[in-house]
Amino acid sequence: MFEHIERVPGDAILGLIEAFKKDTNPRKVDLGVGVYRDAHGNTPVLKSVKAAEERLLEQEETKSYIGSHGDPAYGNAILSLVLGEGSPLLTDKRASATQSPGGTGALRLAADFIRTNLPGKAIWMSNPTWPNHHGIFDAAGIERHSYPYVSASNTLDFDGMMDSLGRIPEGDIVLLHACCHNPSGFDLDKQQWQQVLNVVKQRNLMPLIDFAYQGFGDGLDEDAYGVRLLAEQLDEVIITSSCSKNFGLYRERTGCLILVAKNEEQMNNVRSQVAIVARENYSNPPSHGAAVVSTILGDEALRGMWLEEVDDMRGRINQLRSGFVDAMAPHGLAEKFDFIKQQRGMFSYTGLSRDQVERLRNDYSIYMVSSGRANVAGLSSDVLEYVAQAIADVSDT
Numbered sequence: 001m002f003e004h005i006e007r008v009p010g011d012a013i014l015g016l017i018e019a020f021k022k023d024t025n026p027r028k029v030d031l032g033v034g035v036y037r038d039a040h041g042n043t044p045v046l047k048s049v050k051a052a053e054e055r056l057l058e059q060e061e062t063k064s065y066i067g068s069h070g071d072p073a074y075g076n077a078i079l080s081l082v083l084g085e086g087s088p089l090l091t092d093k094r095a096s097a098t099q100s101p102g103g104t105g106a107l108r109l110a111a112d113f114i115r116t117n118l119p120g121k122a123i124w125m126s127n128p129t130w131p132n133h134h135g136i137f138d139a140a141g142i143e144r145h146s147y148p149y150v151s152a153s154n155t156l157d158f159d160g161m162m163d164s165l166g167r168i169p170e171g172d173i174v175l176l177h178a179c180c181h182n183p184s185g186f187d188l189d190k191q192q193w194q195q196v197l198n199v200v201k202q203r204n205l206m207p208l209i210d211f212a213y214q215g216f217g218d219g220l221d222e223d224a225y226g227v228r229l230l231a232e233q234l235d236e237v238i239i240t241s242s243c244s245k246n247f248g249l250y251r252e253r254t255g256c257l258i259l260v261a262k263n264e265e266q267m268n269n270v271r272s273q274v275a276i277v278a279r280e281n282y283s284n285p286p287s288h289g290a291a292v293v294s295t296i297l298g299d300e301a302l303r304g305m306w307l308e309e310v311d312d313m314r315g316r317i318n319q320l321r322s323g324f325v326d327a328m329a330p331h332g333l334a335e336k337f338d339f340i341k342q343q344r345g346m347f348s349y350t351g352l353s354r355d356q357v358e359r360l361r362n363d364y365s366i367y368m369v370s371s372g373r374a375n376v377a378g379l380s381s382d383v384l385e386y387v388a389q390a391i392a393d394v395s396d397t
């Protein structure tokens with residue numbers, strides 16, 4: 001029965017990882033993979049996470065199921081982290097949290113919830129967006145469209161975005177990146193978020209905000225600006241949050257689906273529907289990552305340690321952004337690449353063409369995604385000059 005099944009090409013980024021591993025050039029640089037790297041190229045377990053794990057190892061008393069919504073302590077901790085300590089949404093009991101297997105799991109819960117409870121609604125996502133957004137909503141059977149986000153000259157195409165949002169059919173879903181847009185690195189400023197809020201209100205759209213990089217842009221609260229603005233000003237919002245990056249818990253699959261409803265009763269109604277969606281997908285979420293997060297956020301000392309670690313990761317990324325532009329200066333290209341400093345998060349659309357990316361890989365062993373997306377965290381001060389020289393070389397063509 002399997003005879004007719006064809007092999008499909010693997011994920012492009014996984015192919016890149018394989019090619020990088022095989023490359024014997026000692027100067028090779030990996031700017032492809034979407035994980036944070038420290039100055040030594042490692043993705044270490046955070047110290048706060050290790051400390052929380054030690055406690056859990058001693059104190060955990062059961063491996064019994066935790067229920068479809070997960071651990072309430074985790075849900076409450078994430079609600080405060082995302083919506084803000086003392087948010088009116090929390091006092092009004094308008095927000096529901098459901099622990100999920102990563103941000104991806106939260107997105108899939110959102111997609112299935114939409115398909116069942118908002119039938120016929122299409123979703124609109126930025127072009128470009130994280131490629132898995134396409135797959136997740138296609139798999140859930142939701143009609144998918146895009147709105148412009150990056151211009152041909154590699155800038156944020158906010159006018160194009162607004163023009164497109166203004167024409168979305170009433171009641172459709174609009175997928176927004178809260179911060180650190182993947183893959184481009186172009187984020188909205190406060191005024192632009194206000195304009196997005198206005199158009200969402202005008203067209204009666206349902207925002208679905210993907211919040212996968214809280215703390216990696218300008219700060220934990222700063223990065224939540226758009227999320228909190230929309231959640232506080234609208235009756236209904238869907239938010240997907242991930243602890244993969246800011247807690248470095250990638251493989252522990254730790255995320256959360258947040259639904260904001262008009263009042264407590266409607267919140268409880270939609271919450272009951274999410275429990276069904278979770279049950280049908282995987283029954284109960286995995287426990288470990290969420291237990292680590294609620295341990296950290298619930299303990300003053302661990303929380304302080306974690307806040308510092310998030311600051312360090314963000315600081316390193318933003319320092320590398322400036323360092324990269326400085327390294328382009330001797331090649332007369334600092335101005336051309338100055339936008340890298342304005343972009344936020346791990347990723348940058350560099351504006352390099354497919355051919356230039358290929359030359360960087362073949363001639364210099366510098367690996368990035370063919371769209372020209374680079375993971376800035378893959379850089380280090382040791383390789384900045386080498387990378388700058390290589391980019392200058394391929395930029396002549």
Ligand code: PMP
Nearest residue numbers: 102103104130182210212242244
């Ligand atoms: N959304 C975006 C935009 C992402 O880049 C990612 C991770 N690459 C996710 C969601 C999901 O992250 P995870 O499932 O690993 O928590």
